[in-house]
Amino acid sequence: MTPSTVRGLALPTSLTSLIERGLWRHPGDAVLAEVIPWFEDPLAFVKNPEQMTYASQSMDMFADDPHSAYFRQARGSTSADPLELPWLDVEQAVLIALTRNPGDDGALALDYRTDPSDPRVVGSDYWADPLMCRWRVVAPTFSDFVSRLGLQGTDTSDQLTSPSKGQVPEGR
Numbered sequence: 213m214t215p216s217t218v219r220g221l222a223l224p225t226s227l228t229s230l231i232e233r234g235l236w237r238h239p240g241d242a243v244l245a246e247v248i249p250w251f252e253d254p255l256a257f258v259k260n261p262e263q264m265t266y267a268s269q270s271m272d273m274f275a276d277d278p279h280s281a282y283f284r285q286a287r288g289s290t291s292a293d294p295l296e297l298p299w300l301d302v303e304q305a306v307l308i309a310l311t312r313n314p315g316d317d318g319a320l321a322l323d324y325r326t327d328p329s330d331p332r333v334v335g336s337d338y339w340a341d342p343l344m345c346r347w348r349v350v351a352p353t354f355s356d357f358v359s360r361l362g363l364q365g366t367d368t369s370d371q372l373t374s375p376s377k378g379q380v381p382e383g384r
Contacts, residue, residue, distance in 0.1 A: 216261040218306045219268055221324055223261060224331065224354045227308075230363060231260055239361045247360045248350050251335050253311040253318045264306050267319075271302035283317070283336075284345050288325075298346030300334065301325060308333070320350060333357040 216223045216231070223231075230236035238244075238257045245251075258264045274285040288294065288301035295301040300321060309320035318338065322331040333350040340346060351357035358364060 218261050218264045219303075221304070221306055221322070222328065223264075223306070224322070224329065226355060226358055227322075230358070235363065236260075239363070243361060247357070248320075248335060250337060250339065250348075251318065251320075251350075252339055253313060253316045255309045255318070255320065256312045257309050258307060264308065267307045267310055268302075268305070271300070271305060271307065275302040282344055284347060295325075297334065297348060298337075300336075300347045305334075317345075321347075322354060323347075327353065330355050 216228050227236060236257060236259065238255070241254055244255060258267050271285050274280040274283040275287050284299045285302050286295055286299055287303050289303055291301075300323065304324040305321045306324075307319050307321050311318040318336050320333055320335045323334045324331040326332045330353045332352050333354055333356075334347045335350045337346050337348050351360060
């Protein structure tokens with residue numbers, strides 16, 4: 213397994229393994245609704261490190277535009293105070309899922325501020341306060357997120373292919 217980096221941040225080993233094995237894919241809207249009940253828009257998973265790099269460039273635009281505070285994305289290196297949730301430090305984040313509908317602007321991100329090897333997963337919440345986005349925790353670690361999705365990290369082949377175990381999400 214080749215370690216992958218996006219924006220200078222090492223992707224979690226379990227994510228790299230899932231990508232290499234073709235198993236990093238959307239588990240179905242019903243599964244995501246169970247894992248993230250407050251996230252109202254349908255999501256699409258970003259498939260590989262190259263696409264994560266491309267998708268994550270949008271964070272730079274919002275962080276560098278003083279008129280885009282609505283998105284609560286900033287650079288920790290230029291902030292007077294440490295950036296904490298509900299803000300996203302774009303220098304410590306990688307987008308892993310985006311809303312399917314253009315213009316919805318929602319996303320899930322790896323947030324490396326908590327752990328560089330197993331970052332937490334955060335999501336943009338536009339529904340709690342329509343006047344200001346807030347980033348909130350989806351899972352305390354990427355490992356936990358993968359487990360809750362039924363992907364089970366690096367040992368996923370049996371879980372994703374065995375209907376008898378009840379792990380195959382609807383729509384596959």
